[in-house]
Amino acid sequence: DQQVKQNSPSLSVQEGRISILNCDYTNSMFDYFLWYKKYPAEGPTFLISISSIKDKNEDGRFTVFLNKSAKHLSLHIVPSQPGDSAVYFCAAGTSGTYKYIFGTGTRLKVLA
Amino acid sequence: DVKVTQSSRYLVKRTGEKVFLECVQDMDHENMFWYRQDPGLGLRLIYFSYDVKMKEKGDIPEGYSVSREKKERFSLILESASTNQTSMYLCASRYNEKLFFGSGTQLSVL
Numbered sequence: 644d645q646q647v648k649q650n651s652p653s654l655s656v657q658e659g660r661i662s663i664l665n666c667d668y669t670n671s672m673f674d675y676f677l678w679y680k681k682y683p684a685e686g687p688t689f690l691i692s693i694s695s696i697k698d699k700n701e702d703g704r705f706t707v708f709l710n711k712s713a714k715h716l717s718l719h720i721v722p723s724q725p726g727d728s729a730v731y732f733c734a735a736g737t738s739g740t741y742k743y744i745f746g747t748g749t750r751l752k753v754l755a
Numbered sequence: 756d757v758k759v760t761q762s763s764r765y766l767v768k769r770t771g772e773k774v775f776l777e778c779v780q781d782m783d784h785e786n787m788f789w790y791r792q793d794p795g796l797g798l799r800l801i802y803f804s805y806d807v808k809m810k811e812k813g814d815i816p817e818g819y820s821v822s823r824e825k826k827e828r829f830s831l832i833l834e835s836a837s838t839n840q841t842s843m844y845l846c847a848s849r850y851n852e853k854l855f856f857g858s859g860t861q862l863s864v865l
Binding site: 647649652675677679684685686687688689692732734736741742743744745746747748 | 759764786788790795796797798799800803805811813845847849852853854855856857858859861
């Protein structure tokens with residue numbers, strides 16, 4: 644049973660426009676969420692995180708929104724750039740535990 | 756910056772071989788993890804360690820073991836490699852709720 648789902652395997656966006664990547668989770672115990680970006684043949688790199696006491700966190704072009712009642716989070720990238728083309732993973736965890744559960748990833752392609 | 760180093764970028768092994776994947780972190784982090792990444796399946800946790808000599812099974816531990824004799828080093832062992840263990844293996848350490856990943860080892864088992 645997949646506790647963290649990224650239902651869109653891929654997404655294409657024009658350069659300069661907004662990219663919205665979505666993530667749904669089922670476990671109401673999750674209270675910390677992260678987004679990672681991964682280029683081919685490299686390890687994932689941390690992008691942005693949010694704890695359940697917030698509903699929004701912003702860092703430059705990246706904003707994460709959390710809707711706890713819907714068990715849904717989204718990553719917004721504005722404006723999108725060709726260098727943003729990568730696979731994006733969301734991850735969820737629970738305070739006091741060690742594990743993070745990752746989604747299956749969304750491949751973003753930003754078209755120049 | 757946190758540095759997590761995986762000893763090999765690419766490995767090719769034969770079925771039945773014992774395989775060692777090594778990971779070293781330079782930030783004195785207590786928690787370390789091994790994930791594998793497969794297309795369509797995302798990152799799945801194999802094992803993790805919350806301190807020296809302490810380990811716990813993740814979601815897919817079958818066919819794997821781990822060793823953590825020193826804080827900075829966490830090894831993943833494939834006791835008898837099989838073709839279904841062909842995958843990208845990612846090591847990570849954790850600090851302040853964030854995971855820091857190595858570059859990964861692409862393992863092919865023939």
